[in-house]
Amino acid sequence: MKLFMVVFLCVLAGCSARYKEPDEFNIQQATIDGAGTASKLQALYNDTRIDCGGPRRPAFLCSGIIGRATVKSTAYHVWNPSPTSVSRGGVSWSWLRRDSTFRTFLYNNGYFTYPIFDSPADKIDIDVFCVFPLNAGTNGRTENGCGNVPSQPLTSRPCHLSGITTAQQWLSNYRTNNAQCGFNVRETTSGNHSASAYIEGIRAMALLGATSFQGWNEIVSGIWPQNIHRTVPLWAFFYTGSGLSDAQYNQRDFYNASRGIVAPIIRVTMPATQGGSASFQFFSGEQVVGRWQPTEPAKADYAKAL
Numbered sequence: 001m002k003l004f005m006v007v008f009l010c011v012l013a014g015c016s017a018r019y020k021e022p023d024e025f026n027i028q029q030a031t032i033d034g035a036g037t038a039s040k041l042q043a044l045y046n047d048t049r050i051d052c053g054g055p056r057r058p059a060f061l062c063s064g065i066i067g068r069a070t071v072k073s074t075a076y077h078v079w080n081p082s083p084t085s086v087s088r089g090g091v092s093w094s095w096l097r098r099d100s101t102f103r104t105f106l107y108n109n110g111y112f113t114y115p116i117f118d119s120p121a122d123k124i125d126i127d128v129f130c131v132f133p134l135n136a137g138t139n140g141r142t143e144n145g146c147g148n149v150p151s152q153p154l155t156s157r158p159c160h161l162s163g164i165t166t167a168q169q170w171l172s173n174y175r176t177n178n179a180q181c182g183f184n185v186r187e188t189t190s191g192n193h194s195a196s197a198y199i200e201g202i203r204a205m206a207l208l209g210a211t212s213f214q215g216w217n218e219i220v221s222g223i224w225p226q227n228i229h230r231t232v233p234l235w236a237f238f239y240t241g242s243g244l245s246d247a248q249y250n251q252r253d254f255y256n257a258s259r260g261i262v263a264p265i266i267r268v269t270m271p272a273t274q275g276g277s278a279s280f281q282f283f284s285g286e287q288v289v290g291r292w293q294p295t296e297p298a299k300a301d302y303a304k305a306l
Contacts, residue, residue: 034264034282034292037236041065041266041280044115048099051195052117058185058198060128060219062117064097067238069110072246077257079111079234079250081223090129090144090220096278100202101271102216106135108243111250112266114235123233127222130158130182131197133170133204134211135218137178145220146182155179165196167203174208182220213274229258238266238280248288255289262290 044065052062060066068091070078085091094105116125130146132138138145141156148157155162155173159181164170174180183201185194205212224232234254239247247265254263267281284292 032262032264032290032292034266034284034287034290037264038266038280038282041112041236045096045278045280046098048097050199055192055195056187058128058195059097059202060095060116060131060185060198062115064095064100065112065115066093066095066126066128066219067105067110067112068093069105069107070250071107072109072249077227077229077253079229079232079254080226084139085223088139088145089223090138090146091223092138092145093126093219093221094216095131095202095219097202098277100205100217101213101274101276101278102205103213103270103272105216105240105270108241109237109239109246109250111234111263112236112238113233116233119233122231124224124228124231126224126233129186129220129222130184131201132180132182132218132220133167133201133208134177134180134215136180136182138218138220140178144222146184149178152179156181158182158184160184160197165193165200167200167207170200170204171207174204177215210274213271227257229254230261234263236264236266238268240268240270244286248286252288264290264292 044063047063049059049063051057051059072078076082081091094102113126114120114123119125129144136145137149140149141147142150143158146158148154152175155175156179159165159170162173162181164173164181170181170183183197185198187194202217205217237247237251237254244265244267251263251265255261264282265286267283267286269279269281271277
């Protein structure tokens with residue numbers, strides 16, 4: 001009888017479930033440690049291991065930072081594969097690590113993904129196909145961006161097809177950005193050598209010296225479905241220089257689209273010289289959603305927790 005009365009009163013009062021607009025969500029009541037994210041990013045950047053536990057576990061799985069520079073758009077969410085990426089079946093990223101330094105990104109804002117071996121269980125994994133020591137003009141390449149440039153079919157084809165397996169061999173083959181080969185790290189086609197293929201691609205950057213520092217490297221992954229806002233492995237938004245306002249737009253857009261997930265904005269200071277290092281800082285005053293610990297940039301040593 002009591003249950004009947006409760007149901008009856010709810011019907012009268014209109015107690016049916018109501019959809020909450022994104023700005024009403026308050027699912028992350030606890031104060032979030034954005035400075036801790038910056039500390040983890042710094043530790044991953046400083047971690048220069050050659051693999052993640054074996055010849056088939058490339059270094060990008062557990063060290064360094066996979067980042068995508070983006071342009072704010074009202075046509076699509078920046079964490080979705082762009083129309084160009086969808087058309088070629090591949091998404092371009094850069095990989096930041098202390099032994100693969102470069103001076104600038106293509107754009108002054110973007111986002112970082114979780115390290116694949118430390119990604120939350122409810123997030124998809126990024127499937128990395130190949131790595132280029134320099135920006136490789138992948139929109140004009142075959143095989144999802146990992147193949148050759150039609151006008152440079154031999155020098156630009158995947159490295160293993162030309163017998164190139166080391167950084168020094170890559171340098172000897174290199175002519176221009178378009179006339180460079182990429183190191184294949186797909187587990188299905190690289191055999192047991194994906195870890196060495198990847199690290200040789202990074203070592204090639206050091207051999208290039210100032211040339212690589214003035215540009216950026218490029219890794220290519222597969223695409224993922226559009227609008228999977230709650231399962232895309234987006235860890236943090238970043239900006240350099242004057243990119244804060246776009247990063248704030250994207251932070252709010254992601255919060256709204258994901259119905260309440262808060263990703264911190266991280267200020268990245270890129271190295272000014274070839275021997276320098278990047279730094280990662282969090283400032284609570286730069287965030288536009290979420291409840292954050294009001295703290296200065298963290299100095300905790302995340303590496304000890306890995």
